[in-house]
Amino acid sequence: MAILEVKNIEKHFGSTKVLKDVSFSLDEGNTLAIIGSSGSGKTTLLRCLNFLETPDHGTISVHGSTIFDAALPASENEKDLRRKRLHFGMVFQSFNLFPQYTALENVMLAEQLLAKERPDFKQNKKQIYAEIEEHGKALLTQMGLADRMDHYPHQLSGGQQQRVAIARALALQPDILCFDEPTSALDPELTGEVLKVIRGLAENKTTMVIVTHEMTFARDVADQIIFMDGGVVVEQGDAKQVIDNPQEERTRQFLSRYTQG
Amino acid sequence: MPEMFWSVNQSLLVALVDTFKIFACTLIFAIPLGLVLSFGSMSKIRPLKYTIDLIVWVFRGTPLMLQLFVVFYIPGILLHNNIWGSGTDGRMLATIVAFSLNYACYFSVIFRGGIEGVPAGQREAGEVLGMTKSQIFFKITLLQMVKRVVPPMSNEIITLVKDTSLARVIGVVELTHAGYAYIKAAGIIWPLFYTAVFYLLFVGILTLLFNYIERRLSYFR
Numbered sequence: 001m002a003i004l005e006v007k008n009i010e011k012h013f014g015s016t017k018v019l020k021d022v023s024f025s026l027d028e029g030n031t032l033a034i035i036g037s038s039g040s041g042k043t044t045l046l047r048c049l050n051f052l053e054t055p056d057h058g059t060i061s062v063h064g065s066t067i068f069d070a071a072l073p074a075s076e077n078e079k080d081l082r083r084k085r086l087h088f089g090m091v092f093q094s095f096n097l098f099p100q101y102t103a104l105e106n107v108m109l110a111e112q113l114l115a116k117e118r119p120d121f122k123q124n125k126k127q128i129y130a131e132i133e134e135h136g137k138a139l140l141t142q143m144g145l146a147d148r149m150d151h152y153p154h155q156l157s158g159g160q161q162q163r164v165a166i167a168r169a170l171a172l173q174p175d176i177l178c179f180d181e182p183t184s185a186l187d188p189e190l191t192g193e194v195l196k197v198i199r200g201l202a203e204n205k206t207t208m209v210i211v212t213h214e215m216t217f218a219r220d221v222a223d224q225i226i227f228m229d230g231g232v233v234v235e236q237g238d239a240k241q242v243i244d245n246p247q248e249e250r251t252r253q254f255l256s257r258y259t260q261g
Numbered sequence: 262m263p264e265m266f267w268s269v270n271q272s273l274l275v276a277l278v279d280t281f282k283i284f285a286c287t288l289i290f291a292i293p294l295g296l297v298l299s300f301g302s303m304s305k306i307r308p309l310k311y312t313i314d315l316i317v318w319v320f321r322g323t324p325l326m327l328q329l330f331v332v333f334y335i336p337g338i339l340l341h342n343n344i345w346g347s348g349t350d351g352r353m354l355a356t357i358v359a360f361s362l363n364y365a366c367y368f369s370v371i372f373r374g375g376i377e378g379v380p381a382g383q384r385e386a387g388e389v390l391g392m393t394k395s396q397i398f399f400k401i402t403l404l405q406m407v408k409r410v411v412p413p414m415s416n417e418i419i420t421l422v423k424d425t426s427l428a429r430v431i432g433v434v435e436l437t438h439a440g441y442a443y444i445k446a447a448g449i450i451w452p453l454f455y456t457a458v459f460y461l462l463f464v465g466i467l468t469l470l471f472n473y474i475e476r477r478l479s480y481f482r
Contacts, residue, residue, distance in 0.1 A: 050389050082391045090389040096382035099481040100404045109400065110390035154482040172390065 001064075003028040003207055004049075004176055009058035010070075011044055018044045019055070020231045026176070026224065029205035033212055033222035033239060037254060041231040042211045046178050049209065050090045051081060062087045062175055089174035093181040095161045097153040103164045104149040107136040107171050114172070139167040143197055159190035163197055177201070179210040195221075215258045219243040227251045269443065269452045276439030277459055283356055283425040283435065288418065290361035295368025302373055313369075320366040325359070326427050332359040333431045349434070356428040360421070367417055375410035376402065408478045415471040422463050436460070 002025040011019040019041045026032050034042045047053040049060065051068075060068040067084045097106050111132045115121055121128060140149050143163040153161055162182055169177055179198065183191035195217050201208060202221045212218055218225060222239040227248075235248045246252045301313040320328065333355040336344045345351035379402050387397035429438035440453035 052385055052388065078393060082393065085389060086391045088389065090386075092382055092386065094380075094382055096380070096386035098383065098386070098401055101481075110387075110392060113392055113396055113400070152481050168390070 001028065002026060003063060004209075005059075005061040005064075006049070007059045007061075009045065009048060009055045009060070011041075011048060011053060011055050018231050019048070022058070022228075022231075022233055024224075024226055024233065024236060026207065026209065028207055030223040031202045031206075031208045031210065031221055032224045032226065033210050033218035034226045034228060035212065035215065035218060035254070036228035036234075040228040042228050043180055045228070046090075046180050046209065046211050049176070049178055050088050051085050052090075086172055087175045089169035089172065089177040091162070091165050091169050091177070091179045091182050093184050095153070095158070095165045095185070097161055097165055097168070099153050102150050102152055103140060103145060103156065103160075103167075104133070104136050106153070106164055107139055107168045108132050110168070111135070111171050136167070136171060139170055140164070143167045144193075157190060158186045159193045162186065162194045166194075166197060166201075176207045176209060179208065179212070181211050181213065183212070183214060215243060215255065227254065229254070265449075269455065273436060273439050273452065273456060273459060276434055276436045277463075279353065279428075279433060280422075280425045280435040280459075280463075282353065283360060283428055283433070284421055286357045287360040287364050287421060290357070291364035291368055294361060294365035296372055298365055298369035299372035299376065302369060303376070317366045317369060320363050321370075325363050325424060326430055328363055329356065329359045329427060329431050332362075349432075352428075352431050352433045355431060356433050360424070360428075364417065364421060368414070371410050371413045371417065372406070374413070375406040378409050379405045404478075408481075411471065411475055411478065415467070418471075419464050419467060422467065423460060 004026040009022040225239045225242040226236040345355045426437035440456040443452040
């Protein structure tokens, strides 16, 4: 069953149409890769899912319930919006770790703040914080960062920072984890360690949407691929089929630049 | 001669208390007011933004000495009533009001730079983690902003120490006024020059304090 359904999303910035009638759906446990050249709208699409941009048209549903509908007035309160956001996790191209906090504190912060809203927070404060710390440590260990928990972001390599960012996004157990070009800001020798972690998440059936320029990786790890160009979905389908045997001329042209290089 | 030296020290120390009063009160009022003005100058409400831009332009665009005269004399001229109260307290109050308004304008620009200097990605990272606007400001933006504004603020605050000497134009007996008074009263000029030692010590202590704060905030980048 589809965990995520996106229908007829449109987005303008001023008079420029950045997304035109974008629709797709994603099954639970599957990975979707979004490919396309710069300016094709893939990052904007991801930002719409995370409520960092508001689509001008269309709907977004998670688990069958509509969490966004452009036709409805945007009158909801901050609390509602925050709850809806938590369906999605986001890993940014430039990591966006909080520099004043250690790796572990980065992972724990949001969970600690959310815990304050729990009705039993005052009675069980100590226990709740202990659980959050244990959870944070487990996530960082899973990311291969057991010995880097007390390091500040500037003391970590780009690859390590991005793995902390992944752990931070996983901490709130989102239904769908989004990646915005997670390796584009990394040196080539550091992309491998981040891709390995994402590959591991795919094997554990984490539902993911990944905007990427790593075609080989997309082919190997993703179940589905969307190729975008000029704000429209040009082609979508099974990852291996789209990459190995594209049906559209524009997809072929785009992919040829990667296979030649 | 040594008795003279000690009596000069004593009267300069008394005047230093007033210098410190202007300095401390200005900081206490100008920092929060500057923060409010900085939020206003970033507001999407155009009339509010333009009003604040105008206020900042006027206070940064005219001499602080002139502002002291205006704040001290204009209410009396317009209202035929000295709202500042008579005597030294009134002069001190007018000085603190003029200084606070003037410095709040300078601070607001520094604060705006500090807030806008925090990358948008920091706020966005907080948003996607379900944080509220105030959590994002207090848990993420604020400390990064403080780190950014410490060097420019240290400049302004050191300037403030020396600007307190302007208060003598409306008769506040601060350090420079007290030193200057010896020319007429005792025919000696060295107390005026000697006030420099007090300013240097004051600024020296502040410099150490700012170095300490910068060191304390150097654990992150």
